[in-house]
Amino acid sequence: MKLIVGSKNPTKVNAVQDIFIDNEIIGIDVPSNVSSQPFSDEETMQGAINRAKLCTEVEKNSFGIGLEGGVMYVGDKLFLCNWGALVTPTGSTFIASGARVLLPKELEIPLKQGIELGAIMDEYANKIDVSIKEGAIGVFTNNLLSRKDMFAQVVTLLKGQYEYWNKK
Template identity: 25%
Template sequence: MSLRVAIASGNPVKRRATLEAVRVTLGYDEVDAVAVEVDSGVPHQPVGDEETLRGARNRADAALTLLPDADLWVGLEGGVVERDGALECMAWVVVIGRSGEDGQLCKGESRTATFVLPAEIAELVRAGAELGDATDQIFGDKDTKRSTGTVGPLTGGVIDRVAYYAHAMVLALVPFRNAELTFPAADKDAAPVA
């Protein structure tokens, strides 16, 4: 049994997180993951839950438009959020797919855990740097957004960006693991999926 997944990013971290989550959550051994490059419709460094979620939704919707014959369409968007004077890192995951007997489109959404960024990174991000670039500058690394992410060096490698995203991806796949239950339709004007 094979599943075709359109991932709205060429980032290998997002691809690996999606593949791991789909395999363990939905039980597919063979997953054909197709990366589609799309514009998120939000700044390169989204700030706040709303903007970050909008970027993930835009990515999933664009993947659906570009590759309508896939089984799942995935958008992942990393962002930062201000809270109590600190800057925190987080990401949103959106999955669109067919569910239920009628095969109507539905969606699953989940947010990662958050963690506080050190002042050195936060200052660079607030000054306009992307989180990955700020992380590279502070830790003397290169292209961490395509490998360990910011979470990697900050946790001493205990959690990398793949694991960080995969947890939220598993949760976003809940509607597709439980197709006999009712979840929100992908189109807000459509009837709920039963």
């Protein structure tokens, strides 16, 4: 099975490789067609679906995987969120969400100004390339859960759904 991941970000591509071990995996840049910093569950989920669908258009009989990180409110508290989508060559779509973590209040203003969380995290954590390394989830969980591992959980949910429905 060939899977095309809608990103070249190593945390996303490696997450898919960790779960779909014996499959061909490639990462390509495709647009999410949502805000560069998605600001709700709905927008983040739609970005993942859009990426996955675009990937299936690249090569016949390929599977597309879209992984999208965003932020969302629960009441007045801002959380990190993430969504994934797997689209089969026949167009079946599987969707899943993963871990959430409360974000510090001081990140809210730059996020509302449209600055991507990855860029904010570099400055906040005094690190370089947080978005392609541990991610905000890694920073705020003391590296007990990395961005790659967070996305791997989502990919596991996608794979499990695909396998379940494919055997029926």
